[in-house]
Amino acid sequence: MSKQVADIQIHAADSQESLDTDDGLDISVDLIDDNLYLGNLACARDRDTLQRLGVTHLLTIDVVPLPRAVLDTTKLHVEYLKLADVPKEDLITHLPATNEYIKKAINNGGTVLVHCYFGVSRSAAVVIAYIMDKYKLRYDDAFTLVKGKRRFVAPNVGFVAQLKLFGHMGCEINKEDPRFKQFRLRLAGQKLKEVKILPQSFLELVKEDPGLARERPSPLVYRCASCRRVLATQGNLLPHKERGERDKRQGRGKGRTSHDSGKDNGEILIEKLQTLASEMSVRGGAGSRDSSVDRDHGGSEEVLDGYSEQNMVDACIVPAAVAGACRRVWFVEPMRWMRGVTHASSGKLHCPKCQAKIGSFNWIMGCRCPCGQKVAPAFYLVPSKVEWANIVQNVQTTPQERPACARRGGAPHRRLRRIQGARGDPPINSRRTAARAPFATSCSDE
Ligand SMILES: [Zn+2]
Numbered sequence: 139m140s141k142q143v144a145d146i147q148i149h150a151a152d153s154q155e156s157l158d159t160d161d162g163l164d165i166s167v168d169l170i171d172d173n174l175y176l177g178n179l180a181c182a183r184d185r186d187t188l189q190r191l192g193v194t195h196l197l198t199i200d201v202v203p204l205p206r207a208v209l210d211t212t213k214l215h216v217e218y219l220k221l222a223d224v225p226k227e228d229l230i231t232h233l234p235a236t237n238e239y240i241k242k243a244i245n246n247g248g249t250v251l252v253h254c255y256f257g258v259s260r261s262a263a264v265v266i267a268y269i270m271d272k273y274k275l276r277y278d279d280a281f282t283l284v285k286g287k288r289r290f291v292a293p294n295v296g297f298v299a300q301l302k303l304f305g306h307m308g309c310e311i312n313k314e315d316p317r318f319k320q321f322r323l324r325l326a327g328q329k330l331k332e333v334k335i336l337p338q339s340f341l342e343l344v345k346e347d348p349g350l351a352r353e354r355p356s357p358l359v360y361r362c363a364s365c366r367r368v369l370a371t372q373g374n375l376l377p378h379k380e381r382g383e384r385d386k387r388q389g390r391g392k393g394r395t396s397h398d399s400g401k402d403n404g405e406i407l408i409e410k411l412q413t414l415a416s417e418m419s420v421r422g423g424a425g426s427r428d429s430s431v432d433r434d435h436g437g438s439e440e441v442l443d444g445y446s447e448q449n450m451v452d453a454c455i456v457p458a459a460v461a462g463a464c465r466r467v468w469f470v471e472p473m474r475w476m477r478g479v480t481h482a483s484s485g486k487l488h489c490p491k492c493q494a495k496i497g498s499f500n501w502i503m504g505c506r507c508p509c510g511q512k513v514a515p516a517f518y519l520v521p522s523k524v525e526w527a528n529i530v531q532n533v534q535t536t537p538q539e540r541p542a543c544a545r546r547g548g549a550p551h552r553r554l555r556r557i558q559g560a561r562g563d564p565p566i567n568s569r570r571t572a573a574r575a576p577f578a579t580s581c582s583d584e
Pocket residue numbers: 362363364365366367489490491492493494
């Protein structure tokens with residue numbers, strides 16, 4: 139977190155003679171949990187208040203650090219996270235570090251004040267993430283708990299969606315989770331839109347070419363239907379939820395997002411709180427940590443988290459191999475064989491071997507699946523141009539064959555009898571392949 143301080147020279151209230159609240163901000167602070175306070179900037183810069191509360195650690199989340207006059211004289215531990223209170227800010231990747239900072243401080247007998255400017259959105263989001271992790275709560279239960287201690291808390295819609303995703307991932311960052319991958323891709327798309335090239339920090343999102351993979355090649359692959367060149371593995375897939383009739387009704391009736399409906403954050407927030415309240419009244423117990431799957435078919439999540447250009451979390455992306463995933467178009471991660479993906483905002487995808495046109499990509503606008511679901515960014519393979527094959531199953535049914543994955547990508551497997559190699563015959567939803575980790579098996583395990 140602190141590394142972000144380096145490029146910041148401007149401090150809050152640097153130009154002010156006095157550190158008193160001459161910006162009209164009154165001190166506001168609440169005790170949320172043992173040794174954990176949540177407050178505003180006025181609280182963080184008031185020495186008397188900090189002393190009275192016994193604060194030993196400060197966590198500042200703002201676009202500027204605390205005034206130098208405060209930082210220079212304080213003996214407190216201070217951490218600074220630069221973050222604006224806008225839904226498209228990347229909050230989630232900082233949460234493991236902020237949780238660790240708070241946890242460590244409290245475990246060492248300290249008292250922490252987490253603050254932003256008003257103590258309403260950014261700092262509240264960070265505190266909610268800590269509560270989720272500490273008490274193993276999902277977002278809405280943690281939100282209710284924190285709101286019970288400080289009535290102003292109201293993280294912006296983008297932060298709410300990111301906190302929910304954080305909860306779905308077990309309060310940690312799982313880089314292999316398709317929902318997190320899509321979140322990062324969306325951030326990358328925003329950057330690419332600004333600077334016309336994929337920045338270095340996002341290059342890792344363009345995955346290695348599975349057709350050239352040397353280590354533990356996945357047995358479940360998507361191949362070019364013309365030349366059978368391997369184009370993607372099961373692990374490259376970003377499965378999405380089919381947009382059903384219910385979604386469409388909700389989209390028309392309730393206004394899925396501020397973007398669609400023209401509602402502002404305040405109105406969305408009120409709707410959200412009402413929905414949360416009604417959820418709370420019908421649901422007993424804290425529920426499972428990862429309730430995203432059982433909510434895929436119902437619940438107000440879809441209304442809250444649906445597609446929005448403001449919100450970096452694309453709620454239609456689902457964890458691998460869940461029921462209800464759409465089979466009409468294969469959305470995948472960008473891969474190195476995809477020409478142009480690091481410096482063009484959109485383009486066609488061609489097979490790197492036979493040059494057949496097999497799909498398209500669009501970093502900014504994404505694409506609408508025939509099911510009606512919009513996915514953005516989108517890198518997709520057209521099912522009629524791509525075939526799916528389970529190489530391990532093929533090997534098992536033809537034991538005299540040398541293991542197919544010992545061959546290198548690009549080599550046609552002409553003698554293999556494909557089990558599910560027919561076009562448009564997807565692994566998702568298939569009983570045979572919907573096991574928890576369909577790509578856990580590889581030749582080296584056999
Ligand atoms: Zn081809």
